[in-house]
Each structure stands twice: as structure tokens, then as C-alpha cells.
Amino acid sequence: MKEDIREVLINEEQLKNKVMKLGKQISKDYEGESLTVICILKGAVMFMTELIKNIEIPIEIDFMDVSSYGNQTTSSGVVKIIKDLDSSIEGKNILIVEDIIDSGLTLNYLMKILKSRSPKSVEICSLLDKPEGRNVDMEVKYVGFIVPDAFLVGYGLDFAEKYRNLPYIGILKEEIYLS
Numbered sequence: 001m002k003e004d005i006r007e008v009l010i011n012e013e014q015l016k017n018k019v020m021k022l023g024k025q026i027s028k029d030y031e032g033e034s035l036t037v038i039c040i041l042k043g044a045v046m047f048m049t050e051l052i053k054n055i056e057i058p059i060e061i062d063f064m065d066v067s068s069y070g071n072q073t074t075s076s077g078v079v080k081i082i083k084d085l086d087s088s089i090e091g092k093n094i095l096i097v098e099d100i101i102d103s104g105l106t107l108n109y110l111m112k113i114l115k116s117r118s119p120k121s122v123e124i125c126s127l128l129d130k131p132e133g134r135n136v137d138m139e140v141k142y143v144g145f146i147v148p149d150a151f152l153v154g155y156g157l158d159f160a161e162k163y164r165n166l167p168y169i170g171i172l173k174e175e176i177y178l179s
């Protein structure tokens with residue numbers, strides 16, 4: 001796996017510190033409130049599990065699986081729900097946890113669906129934000145790192161389902177996805 005990485009963009013230490021900081025901020029912002037954290041499968045799994053360890057208020061968790069990339073490095077633009085939430089979100093404070101916002105299509109679609117289910121509030125926490133990839137405008141309350149326009153893998157992010165278990169965020173060598 002390592003030999004396919006051009007450069008480590010964000011190392012384990014940087015990830016740990018940022019996740020801690022985000023967890024503290026979320027704990028402060030939702031103090032005295034209820035909170036349901038929604039993990040968007042599969043990319044956000046690693047980030048979400050680390051993040052909730054750093055949230056110091058009672059929470060509920062739920063999972064949703066949507067997909068738009070298949071085995072490509074560019075979004076198909078069509079977002080499919082593969083697994084929906086287990087519980088109703090009506091009247092609840094919702095925090096969507098994502099690994100990356102790139103074109104914005106996934107989150108744009110998710111926000112529309114979730115807002116139509118009458119939650120009390122919906123906010124987004126994304127570990128990475130790639131502004132140069134954006135096709136639709138999105139407001140993201142919590143962002144870990146702004147990243148350059150390169151295809152990234154690791155810490156949950158994949159290319160063709162591979163590299164998710166790398167403990168850092170790396171830039172994938174172009175020859176891997178151009179070949």
C-alpha cells in the first residue's frame with residue numbers, strides 16, 4: 001500500500017490533535033442538548049469512531065450508506081442510498097459526520113433528505129474539505145483540514161475500496177488510478 005502513496009499529507013499526530021479539537025468544540029456547542037451523530041459509510045467510519053471518543057456529552061449514533069463514486073476518482077453525480085438510518089430523526093439535533101467534501105454532491109443530497117424529515121437541527125462535520133472540487137455550494141460547520149485538489153486515500157478514504165486502513169491521509173500516485 002505504502003508504495004502507492006506519493007506523499008503523506010496529514011500524519012497520525014495531526015489527525016489525532018484535530019479530532020480532539022473538533023470533539024471538544026462539538027461537546028461545548030451541544031452542551032445540555034441531545035445529539036445524534038450520523039456516520040456516512042464507509043469513508044467516515046474511522047473519523048467517526050475517533051471523533052465520538054472525544055465528545056464528552058451523551059450522544060446516539062446511526063449510520064447511512066450512500067455512494068456516488070463507485071470505483072472512479074470523479075463523482076458520477078448520482079447519489080444512491082444503500083442503507084438508510086435505523087431511527088427517526090424528527091425533533092433531534094443531527095450531526096452528519098463525513099470524511100471529505102469534494103464536489104459537495106453527496107452532502108447536498110443528504111442535507112435535502114435529512115432536512116425533509118423534520119429534525120430540530122442539522123449540521124455537518126467533515127474531516128477534509130477540498131474546495132477546488134466543488135460543484136455545489138455547501139455550508140459546513142466543522143471542518144478539520146482544507147486539502148488540495150488531489151485524490152486522497154487513508155483514514156477511511158479509499159480508491160476502489162483499497163487504502164481505507166492507512167492511519168494517515170496520503171496523496172495517491174496518479175499512475176495508480178490512471179493505469
Ligand SMILES: O=P(O)(O)OC[C@H]1O[C@H](OP(=O)(O)OP(=O)(O)O)[C@H](O)[C@@H]1O
Nearest residue numbers: 041042043067068069102103104105106
Ligand atoms: O463531495 P463528493 O464529491 O460527493 O465526495 C465526497 C463523498 O465521496 C466519498 O464517498 P463514496 O461515495 O466514494 O463512498 P465511500 O464513503 O463508501 O467510499 C466520500 O466518503 C464522501 O462521502
Ligand code: HPA
Nearest residue numbers: 102150151152153157158
Ligand atoms: O479525494 C478523495 N479520495 C477518496 N474518496 C473521495 N471522494 C471524494 N473525494 C475523494
Ligand SMILES: [Mg+2]
Nearest residue numbers: 043069157158
Ligand atoms: Mg469512496
